[in-house]
Amino acid sequence: MSSQRPSAWYAVPAFAFFALFAALPMLLVIYLSFTAWDSLGTPRLNGGENWARLLDDAEARASVWRTLLLMVMSWLVQTPIALLVGVWAAGKQRSRAVLSSIFFLPLLLSTTAIALLWNALMEPNFGAFVGGPLFLGDPDIALYTVVLVISWQFIPFHTLLYQGAARAVPPSLYEAATIDGASRVSKFRHITLPQLRYTIVTSSVLMLVGSLTTFDTVLILTQGGPGTATRILPLHMYITGFKGFEMGYASAIAVVLVVLGTALSLAVMRWSGFRSMSSQQEGS
Amino acid sequence: MSRRSWVRPLLAMGLVAVTAVVSACGTSGPGETSAGSLKIWALEDPVLNKIEQKSIDSFKANGGNASLETFGNDPYKQRLRVAMGSPQAPDLFFNWGGGNLKEYVDAGKVADLTSVLEENKAAKDAFIPSVLDGAKLDGKYYGVPMRGMQPVLLFFNKQVFKDAGVEPPTTWDQLLTLVDTFKAKNITPIALAGTQAWTELMWAEYVLDRFAGHEVFKNIRDNGPAGWKDPAVVAAMSKLKELIDRGGFGQSFASVGYDAGGASTLLAQGKAAMHLMGTWEYTNQLDQSPDFVKQGNLGWVAFPSIPGGKGDPSNLVGNVSNFYSATADSKNLDAAKKFVTTTLHEDSYIDALIEAGDVPPVVGAEEKLKKSPNPEYASFIYELVLDTKNFQLSWDQDLPADDATFMLTQLQEFFLGKVSPQQFVDAVAAR
Known part of the structure; x- marks a missing residue:
């Protein structure tokens, strides 16, 4: 045992927490998925x-x-917008700093507030788009409306990731490219994008797993409606479990969600080479 | 890392987990009851909770001991489920009667109140029999009414009707004609809060009842989902589809809500002509659009009859009443029985309900209702309930929760036109 590394004792709180609030409930849910239980x-x-x-x-x-x-x-x-705005906001100009701080405002609002806000804006009779498309009332549109609201909420967060990462790209790379006569576009393509590679992976995992388990926004915005047009899997689980009180069946859906989520992040990690992540910067 | 160095952290981890679990079980919050104190759970309501508290106070003054806890709608249903199997269960709990209560009765959680009601004739006879029957299952009483009666009525905007020179509908055909009249005037004929399936359910309940009689649903409730296959259901749903396809509810109902700025506002502002809703719509309008009510523009009628239909036009659907039921395992069962047979029909409680605008579930209240803040409205409801041949509890409360949830989803699809009457029946019958 290396004396340099912290003792395993340090991991106890984290492990205990994980065991009690993640592993144990998960085992219970797997057990419940083989039962019929109306919670009575x-x-x-x-x-x-x-x-x-x-x-x-x-x-x-x-x-x-x-x-x-x-x-x-x-x-x-989300990805293209967050990437472009993030790289743009990484510039040191004062105007960019001011605009970005306005742009990051949705980050300060709670999901509930955002969903209620958009719900009121898109009310068909008293909202902001009266006479326009039925954003929440047309089963063919509603899911895309949800995508827009979720994007509006989370693009600023991912922009922030990209902004930080873009600022960490060594200026020497750009200077060298400028000397070689590279254009703005080719600098973005050949320096910025490769340097942001792992940020793209991180952001994508967050986005994909995040939208797999999105629940609150949809619950408040549409309640899965109109009809079942926006009833995504987590909502289906909730309605089955807490409206229909079919806890056993809802648990089976929950297991599917866990498996899908885990598989998804593993797949993204593997496919992107995230595991073998190493610094691409000089001197490391 | 050596093997040993893993063992101790693991042990510690287990210890922490066990401690956490034990301490979580050991703490019982405000839910803990001292022996002899009745724990009563009810649905949150700013006005009625005060009245309920008063009845508890008077129970205390007479030597009893009780306390009231209240919860919002969905949290209440979830909490009650979880609590009923545990030592945290209340002694008396609020419910809607019917199939909703039946689930608890079937699980052996609810005390039979039949004998205590028979012994206390004064209490039993104080209530309107058809309402008391709302908590009668297999010939036994499992609850005592404790709030106002809430049948569903057809509300309308008198001004809009006057401007169009028409009268509120008394038959289905008149309703269809009115739809065309208002459509031509660019007014949504009927406001419908389609984000909430229960508002659509009110239409299905009344149409099936008027068209085929109340036995069709009774059969579904008592004998299972196969009852939906009664040809009358498809026929009634086809009638309803006619109304939807005719534009009766406008084009945007699927994203209209019932809360502020939704269907009720459409009616109050004259953007819609009619609105089918429970009796609470009156207080709701008074709260949100006081001028509309005070100018006397809010009108109400019973649901129109369907000519040739088998259902009695006096039949009602809605919330029959709310009930207090006693928990079977309660340590304070005797006190609970005493509470429901003494406090819920006493004059002070009934008077307070009337003062709050409720229509109490007791007989002989005609005179008292004149003291209601809205005597005309309260008396109308009271007469309707006294005269009704059958008062059907809302289907979603009268079916087991899982069947009800599934049915509501199918109904929303039906209103959107995604599911035909036959497909609706096939889906709900296959449960």
Whole structure:
């Protein structure tokens, strides 16, 4: 045992916390997913009934599909905007600093406030877009509206990540490129983007896993409606568990969410080479 | 790292976890009851909670001991579920009667109040029988009414009707004609808070009841989802679809809410002509659009009849009343029984309910209702309930929670036109 490293004792609080609030509930949920429980009385083991039902449940399938769509759409909308604005905001000019601080305002609002705000703005009779498209009332549009609201909320956060990372790119790289006569665009392509690679990975993992488990925004904004147009998987789980009180079946959905989330972040890590991350800067 | 160095941290970890669990179990918050003190749970309501507290105070003055805890709607339902199996369960709990209560009864959690009601004839006879029946399951009483009766009425904007030179509908065909009239005037015929499935449910409940009679739903409730296959359901839903397709609810109802700035505001501002809603709509309008009510522009009628329909036009749907039920395992069962048979029909409690604008579930209240802040409205509701042949509890409260939740989802899809009457029936019958 190396005397340089901190004793394993230091990890105890973290492990205990994880065991009690993550691992233990997860095991309980796996157990519950094999029971029928209406939260009255005691859970009754029913074998794989919930799982068989899950395979058969068209609504669950549709909500998985909606969740994936929401995930991909929010990534596609957020990443380019956050990247470009972040790099732009990394400049030291005063005007940029002022504009960025305005731009970061949504970061200060709670999710609930944001969802209520947009809900009021898009009210069809008294909102800001009366006579316009039914942003929350048209089943064909509602999911995209959700993507927009989520993007509005989270782009500033990801911009902040990119801003910090872009500022850490050594100026010497740009200076060398300038001497070689590189254009702005090729500097962005050949210096900024490669240097931001790991930030892109981090931000993407946060975005993808974040939108996989998004719940509060959708609950307040649309409650999964109109009809089931925005009923994503976490919401389907909530409605099954806490409105229908089918705790067993809701637990099965929860397990699917855990598996999807874990698989997703593992896949992104592997695919992006995040594990072998090493500094690309001189002197390391 | 040696093996040993892992063992102690692991042990410590386990210790921390165990300590945390033990201390969590050991603390019982304000929920702890001393022996003999009744723990009463009710739904939060700024006006009614005060009245309920008063009845508790008078119970205390007579030597009893009780305390009231209140919760918001959804948290209440969730909390009650979790608490009922635990030592934290209340002694008396608020509920809606019907199938909602039945789940608890079937789980053996609710005390049978039949004998105590039979012994206290004065208490039993004080209540309107059809309302008391709201908590009667398999011939036994499991609850005593404790709040006002809330049937669903068709509200309308008198000014809008006057401007169009028309009268409120008494038949389904008149309703359809009115839809065309108001559409031509660019007014949404019927306001509907479509973000909330229960507002759409009111339409389905009344249309099925008027068209086919109340037995169809009773059969579904008592004999399971296969009852939905009764051909009358498809026929009634087709009638409703006609109303939707005709533009009865306008185009944007799917994102209209019931809270401030929603359906009620549409009615008050004359942007909509009618609104089907529970009796609380009156107080709600008085609160949000006081001028609208004070100028006498809020009108109300019973739901129109459907000519040739089997249902009695006097039938009502809505919240029959709210009930207090006693927990079967309660240590204070005798005190609980005493509470429900003494305090809930006494004059001071009923008078306070009337003063708050509620219509109490007791017989012989005609004279007292003249003292109501809205005597005309309160008497109208009272007469409706006394005359009704059947008062159907809202379906979502009368079915088990899982079936109700599924049905509400299907209903929203139906109103959006994504699901046909037949598909609706097939889906809910297959549960």
